[in-house]
Amino acid sequence: MAHEQKGGSEAKSVDADAIFRIFTACAGDIATIIIDTRPHKEFKVSHICGAFCVRLSANGQVLADYSSSSYHIKWSQDCWWGRNVLVYGEAGLKKDNPVIAFMSRQGKCRNLHYYKDGFEAFSKAYPYLCTTSIKSICIKRYPSQILPGQLYLGDWEHAADNERLAEMGIKRILTIHNHPENLRPPPGIKHLRQQLPDIEDADISAYFSEAFDFIDEGRERKQPVLVHCGAGVSRSATLVMMYLMRRNAWSAARARAHVAERRSVVAINDGFYMTLCALEPQLGIAERSDPTATFGFRGADAPETQQIKVVLSEDAAGQKVPVRLLGQKEAAEAAEADKTGGGKRPREGGEGGDGAAAAKRSRPGEAPPAAGGPAYTLVFDVVKPEGLVGRLEAGPMRPSQRLLLGRQPGVCDVVLEHASISRQHAALSVDRAGAAFVSDLQSGHGTKVGDTWLKPNAPRQLTPGTVVSFGASTRTYKLVRVTKAE
Secondary structure (H helix, E strand, O other), X not given: OOOEEOOEEOEEEOOHHHHHHHHHOOOOOOOEEEEEOOOHHHHHHOEEOOOEEEEEOOOOOOEEEOOOOEOOOOOOOOOOOOOEEEEEXXXXXXXXXXXXXXXXXHOOOOEEEEEOOOHHHHHHHOHXXXXXOOEHHXXXXXXXXXXXXXXXXXXXXXXXXXXXXXXXXXOEXXXXXXXXXXXXXXXXXXXXXXXXXXXXXXXXXXXXXHHHXXXXXXXXXXXXXXXXXXXXOOHHHHHHHHHHHHHHOOOHHHHHHHHHHHOOOOOOOHHHHHHHHHHHHHHOOOOOXXXXXXXXXXXXXXXXXXXXXXXXXXXXXXXXOOEEEEOHHHHHHHXXXXXXXXXXXXXXXXOOOOOHHHHOOOOOOOOOOOOOOOOEEEEEEEEEOOEEEEEEEEEEEOOOOOEEEEOOOOOOOEEOOOOOOOOOOEEEEEOOOOOEEEEEOOOOOOEEEOOEEOOEOOOEEEOOOOEEEEOOOOOEEEEEEEEEXX
């Protein structure tokens, strides 16, 4: 957002999603003045809800409104002072437009934005935000947009407004509330009900995996999701932050800042924020948040003051992925068996080479495939310069899970012991189609795919034959195959 500057306000270009977010403003947010610079006859045919039709006078001294509107905000020569302003018009709108240039020189706007793609482009993206009306009743209210076209956060009224749900194309609703059964979505909307009071010591982490799967399945299937509670302030906001943490490897602080920027009334209770902070190590997030950076909010349903005790559900970060390792001899036999369609079940193990030394760094592979979506098994040949030293099998793994690799026992699923390896170095994951990915977790010495060093927290797809290495270790991991679990 552009900030007010001495001697003028800099105009910044925004996209259609930013205009939509004007209609998600919460009570107490600074109002936005919307200005249409097109000819009045075009304005009358259709315009963005709540827009004024404004032109600069011939003498360049006055901005005149031709809309004859009856909005709550009345047009005057100072109505935009201290407010946000959005200017749009025909496609190709530039900063030198007379209205934009006048406001920029005057420097009275809090923020000055313009939409250069034109009204026609916006009306195609958001037809339900366009109207012929010039009355306040035409101005609509929508849930907060967290991820455009994918994830929205709101209150009970948003979830109960069937007209708005239809306009936005919402296909899934996640209700976390004392009485989630009281919401009755229209046919065609998948509804997940989670019952939990807004109290700081309530175990919201018990709902994390179910919520993540529900939201992420919506992302995969291009089904927009609305997450809500009573006021869209604490419980639902916590689930949305958790999703951003697990999907993007964000810290709790970063996820909270993003959600609060999109929905100003967000104030998750102190216990929920501490729970999100406690989730960071399980996700292998290097950037750690301060769990004491809370706001003294104990929850809307909180009883008398008591000490908060954070209890993190075992599957809050997703069920652990079974990991097994073949030693050198067994790996060679398995590779040979692959050629004839056979195979040998590997023993439990960690990262190392062959023999007992490898087995001691293991996570037992006894867990069954987690419910909620397809599961896949990833097989890697472990190779050193002298040749094959082992085979790593990870899975069954589903899209909501991540396999952590690094030096920290008890946290990492596969322990890598080279001195250049970070405590939580990298993560493996899959999507619902069975594509495999590796992500570097802001490691000190990097993660390499082929000849390319990865950017932190930027997943890179792996295909059979792709070679991955970590830090300065000479040990490499070559993806052999990805198979769907039965």
